[in-house]
Amino acid sequence: MAEPRLLERFLDERRAAARIACDSTLVPAPGQYVMAHDPASDDPLAVPVFSAGDSPDGFFAASPLPRAWTPGVQLSLRGPLGRGFALPTHARRAALAALDAAPAYLLGLLSRALAQGAAVALVCDDPPEELPAEVEIRPLEALEEVAQWADYLALAASRAGWRERVRSGDRLTAPREAQALIVVPMPCGGLAKCGVCSVEVGRENALACEEGPTFDWRF
Numbered sequence: 001m002a003e004p005r006l007l008e009r010f011l012d013e014r015r016a017a018a019r020i021a022c023d024s025t026l027v028p029a030p031g032q033y034v035m036a037h038d039p040a041s042d043d044p045l046a047v048p049v050f051s052a053g054d055s056p057d058g059f060f061a062a063s064p065l066p067r068a069w070t071p072g073v074q075l076s077l078r079g080p081l082g083r084g085f086a087l088p089t090h091a092r093r094a095a096l097a098a099l100d101a102a103p104a105y106l107l108g109l110l111s112r113a114l115a116q117g118a119a120v121a122l123v124c125d126d127p128p129e130e131l132p133a134e135v136e137i138r139p140l141e142a143l144e145e146v147a148q149w150a151d152y153l154a155l156a157a158s159r160a161g162w163r164e165r166v167r168s169g170d171r172l173t174a175p176r177e178a179q180a181l182i183v184v185p186m187p188c189g190g191l192a193k194c195g196v197c198s199v200e201v202g203r204e205n206a207l208a209c210e211e212g213p214t215f216d217w218r219f
């Protein structure tokens with residue numbers, strides 16, 4: 001296949017920031033990422049890019065992406081990297097909750113959950129438009145209620161949001177099977193062991209780039 005290329009950018013980034021064409025072997029699963037870089041740019045650093053769902057020729061990329069990446073730009077991709085979501089095949093009530101991270105990080109799970117006959121609730125305060133009609137949209141204030149309804153919960157949160165909501169005394173009652181994508185800066189993507197992506201999970205710190213960025217709820 002041709003070199004990876006950004007095909008399209010979207011004005012409304014709630015659904016996705018862009019569509020990227022690439023070989024299927026480079027497409028990150030929901031909750032995984034690729035390190036992406038424009039080799040023609042002066043910026044030496046690659047950035048982590050997450051999937052917001054598959055497309056026929058690659059994947060939709062969740063926001064944020066560098067502004068300089070306009071349609072047609074060729075990209076160098078390394079990955080897929082890290083651990084992604086593992087939707088249980090027996091899940092029949094899937095809750096996807098975007099705490100303080102973009103719901104786009106979770107949208108790659110939609111088609112998978114619907115394909116296995118699960119009812120799906122998307123919990124967030126700024127939902128994307130044009131979601132499948134079967135998806136129930138709930139506000140974040142209903143998270144506790146939805147988490148008790150679900151038999152699988154996928155959560156996306158920033159490091160601060162994760163710590164505050166989940167690690168504080170105001171703990172969420174998670175279903176037996178739950179995972180959290182903790183969105184943190186990952187400047188080296190595991191290459192240099194920089195430690196910037198360190199997150200507190202359970203009683204220990206973990207490198208999100210290698211051991212996550214999607215973690216099982218019970219550590």
Ligand code: FES
Nearest residue numbers: 188194195197209
């Ligand atoms: S991003 Fe550098 S160690 Fe994880």
